[in-house]
Amino acid sequence: MNILDIKSFLKLVEIQTKVASITPFILANLFLLYQYDSFNFVNFSLFFLSLLAADMGTTAVNNYQDFKRAQKKEGYNYELHNAIVKYDLSEKTVKKTILSLFGAAVLIGIVLFLRTDIVVLLIGALSFLVGIIYTSGPVPISRTPLGEIFSGLFMGFFIIFLAIYIHNLQLLNIFRESNQVIIEMVYYDIIKIFIFTLPLILGISNIMLANNICDIEDDLANDRYTLPIYIGKLKSLNLFKYLYYLSYLSILISVILNILPIYSLLSLLTFFLVEKNINTFFKKQSKKETFELAVQNFLIINYATALTLIIALIF
Template identity: 55%
Template sequence: MNVKSFLKLVEIQTKAASVTPFALGTVYALFAFHDFKPVNFLLMLLSLLSFDMATTAINNYMDYKKANKTHGYNYEKHNAIVRDNLSESSVVATIIVLLLIASTAGFILFLRTNVLVLLIGMASFAVGILYSFGPIPISRMPLGEIFSGFFMGFVIVFLSVFIHVYDKNIAYVTYSSGIFNVWFDVLVVLKIFFISLPAVMGIANIMLANNICDIEDDLENRRYTLPIYIGKEKALKLFKALYYISYIDIVVLVILKVLPLLALIVLLTFVPINKNIKEFYKVQTKKDTFPLSVKNFLMMNVAEIITIGLGLLH
C-alpha cells in the first residue's frame, strides 16, 4: 500500500473533525486553567489521530465487505479499497498497526494522569470500533449523529482539557470494596460541555449531511440512518437548527463570562454558514454540497478557537 492509498483509506482530509475539538479543548485549558502539559498534549494527539484513522479504515473496510451496491460515486471513487484495488490483508494490517499505536500512546497517557483517562479512552475506543463493526454497527442505525457528536465533539474536548488539569480535582474516580465512585465538579464539566457545543453540533451535522446525501444508497445497502427514519424534510430542518443552537450557545456563554467578549466574533460566520445551509437545502449530493457541512464546522469552531486564544492575551 503506497502513501496515497493509505491517506485515501484513512480519509486524511476528514481528520479535522477530531483535531479541531482537540485544539478547542487545549486552548480552553490554557484560557480557563492557565495550564499546558506538552508531553500529554503530544501523546493524546498521537493516540487521537491514530485511532481516528483506524476507525475510518474500519468503516471503509466494512462498507467494502457489506456493500450490496457496488457502483456509483460513493463506492467506486470514495472507497480506497475498490479504487486502488487494495488487498484485504494489507487493509487489516494497517488497521491493527494504527490501533496498536493509539492504544500504546493512550496507555502511556493514562500512566501520566489517572484512571479516568483510561476509562474514558476505553469507552471511546469501544464506540469508535462499534461504530462500523459488529452485527449492527452504530453507523447503520439512527444513532450515528448522537454518538459522533457526543464523543468527537464533547469527549475529545473534555479529555484535551483534562490531560492538562487532571491534578486540579475537576474529576476523579475511586475504587473501594468493589465499588467505583465517580466524582466531578459539575460546574466545570458543564462549562466544558457548553464551550464544546458548536463542535458537538457541527460534527453531528457532518454525519447528518452525509446520511442525507446517501439516503438512496443507504436504503439499498440496508443502512437505516436518521434521515431514513425521520424523512429528508425533517432532517434538513434539524441540519439548520443545530447550527442556530450553536450560535445561541456562544452568545449565552459570553453573557455568562465563560467565554471572552471576543468570542462574539464567531457570530460573523453566520452569513457564510447560512448561505451554505441554503445551498445544501437546494441539492444534497456527496460530490457537490456535502463538503459545505465540513466547511461550516471548520468556520465556526476555528473562529471559536481563535477568539479564545485571543482572550488569553487580555
C-alpha cells in the first residue's frame, strides 16, 4: 500500500471538479456586491474553507463507496479513474482523510455559526447531512434518479443563499415566542436569489446527468439505478439540452426583473458555444471524450454572467 501524497490526495478528492462548488460561491459574492451593501471578510473566508473541505470530503466518500461497491473492476478503466485503486491507497488512510476533511468542515462551520445565527447552523447541518447520504448509506442519493435534483439544489441554491446570508442580511429569521417557533422570510429577496441561481442549479444538475448518461452501462453492471437508466438515453439527452435552454431563459427573466444588470444580456451570446457542445455530446457520450463538455457549458454560462456582474460593479 502507498501513502497518501499530494498527487493521490488531489485525485482522491477530484480537485478538478471543485469548480462546481466554488463557482456558485464566486457568483454569490458578486451578486451580493451588486444587490446589497454588506460584506464580512471573516465570514466569507470561513464559509469558503468549510465549503471546500466538505466538498472534498464528499468526493472522497464517493470514490471510497465506488471502490467498496464496485462489482465490475476491469475493462472500463476503473483502475485509472478510481484514486484508491490507481495509487494503491489503504482503506485506513482513505478513511482518515475523509474524517479529517469532514472534521475541518464541521469545526469551521461551528465557528461561522457562532459568528452568525441558528439559520446558518440549520441549513449548514442539512447540507452536510445531504452531502453524506448523497454518497453513502444503504442507498446513496447519487445511485438513484434523485441525484440530479439534490446536487443542483444544494450546490446551486443553498450554497448561494448561505454565502449571501452570512453577511448578516437577515433574509431568514427563526425565533421562539411563547410556545411557538416563528419563521420570518424576506420572500421577494429569496425568490430573486432563486431565479438568479437557476443557471447554476440546472448547470450542476446537467453535470451529474451527463456523468450518468456516460455511465449507463457501467452503472447497470454495478447496480446504480440513476435517472438515465429510468427514463432512457434519448429522453436523458433531450433533458440535458432543454435544461440549458431554461438556463438562458432564466437569465433573460433576471434582467427583465432587474435581478441582473442589463449587461447580463451579453451572456446570452454564449448560447452558440453551448449549443455546439450540446450537439457534440448528442453524437457521442463518453466519460473520457465528451463528458467535460457539460463542465465547459457550466463554466461558459455562469462565468459569462459573473463577468457581466463585474462590468456592472465597475460602471
